[in-house]
Amino acid sequence: MAQRHSAAGAHDSHGTPGTHDSHDSHEAHGSLKSYVIGFLMSLVLTAIPLIVVLNHLLEGKAATLLLLGSAVLQFVVQLVYFMHLKEEGKPRYNLMVLILGLFIVLTIVAGSIWIMTYNKVA
Amino acid sequence: MADNRNAHAHEGHHDLEALRMMGFWIFLITDCILFGTLFATYVVLNGNTAGGPTVSELFEMPGVIAETFILLTSSFTSGLAVLSMNKGNRKGLIGWLIVTALLGASFISLEITEFVKLVHEGAAISTSAQWSAFYTLVGTHGLHVSVGLVWMIAIMIQLGRHGINSVTRRKVNIISLYWHFLDVVWIFVFTIVYLMGVM
Known part of the structure; x- marks a missing residue:
């Protein structure tokens, strides 16, 4: 029991500097930079189709393609920068x-x- | 010797939590298929208004645009919560989860306001195939967000009681993944239902 406890304690202290680098690469992904990049790219990819639709800049097939393209691109951005699919x-x-x-x-x-x-x- | 055993037990525990993450990922993919069928239904029934109001007549974009940016920001803040957790910062973690939950709650209240308004303007779920498909798709997403809110509050309570350990760590990772997933689904709702609806 005492051993188990000490093991759990050791696990909890992963946040201390110096010990958590090796751990992070194994389980906990992501950095502030990757989240900020993902967030900014998502904002841009939301704004582009919005501007196009509200100002009627494109019509018909071209508009549909641009809208779906932005959505799929944003899906990929979130998979990579928010869900860390590449780091698996x-x-x-x-x-x-x-x-x-x-x-x-x-x-x-x-x-x-x-x-x-x-x-x-x- | 004792150290060795501890390390071993720890590794086994870690594998189990990783496996649980994997299981949740599989659930998310099946959820993705659920939304896929609802999107297919919506696209197929799109335009069948049975003489009733059409989507382009009733959609009000300002509210929907606000919902979109609110959910996107909450997806970002749930990521910040995970970052705080990885640094071992429990206060930061709970703080960012609260911000995420508040943004999620404002998303839901905007959505409910929108639904109430639509019903008052004569577009209820039984009005036409168009609106049945609309409420089923958007409502299912809203239900997911609502469940996520309750779940997030439960995790905050657990974090308050037990702190950050391997179990709560996995739970926070999972809710954050779920939240990102809901934002991704919303991107497609926003694009296919709203933007293409008013185009």
Whole structure:
């Protein structure tokens, strides 16, 4: 019991300078810099489509592409800078599950749109 | 000898917490699929207003824009909470979690205000396929944020009682991941439902 306790105590003191470097690289990711970069990029990627739509700068397909492009880009920015997907150790199970999930989502969304396009009553 | 055993036990505990993080990640991906089906439904039903009000007539962008930046900022502050935790700063951690929760609460109150207004203007969930799909998609996201708020408060209480240890550390990491995920979903709601709706 006493041993367990001391082990837990040692774990809790990881925050002390000098001891937490090796620990951080293993479990706790991210730095203030990466969060600030991610936040600023997200702000810009939100502002661009907003300005375009509110001022009617683009129309039709070009606008749709820009909007979806900004959203996907912001998704990637948050995955990298907020969720630290790139820092995952090998084997990269998180990335694999994500790709599988995105594949399923794309199949559902694209498949539904494709099928229902021909179902529209003209 | 004793040190060795401790190190070993610690490593095993660490692996278990890492595995739990992984399990939560898998849940998030399945949640992603749930939202994918709701987005597909929305896109397919988009425009079917049955003679009722359309989205471009009723959407009011100022409130939605505020919601977007509030949620984005709260995603950032939940990251700052994790940073404080990694430095072993419990006060900073709880402080940033409180900021995150307050931003989340203002997001939800703006959303509820919007829904009430829409219903008053004649766009309820039963009005048309368009609005059924709208309330289901946006409402499911709002429900996720609300659950996240309750959960975050529970974690703050646990942090107050037990401090930062390997279990609460994992819990904070998980809620922060969940919060980032909700912001990502909102980006797509904002783009596909609102921006493309008023375009």
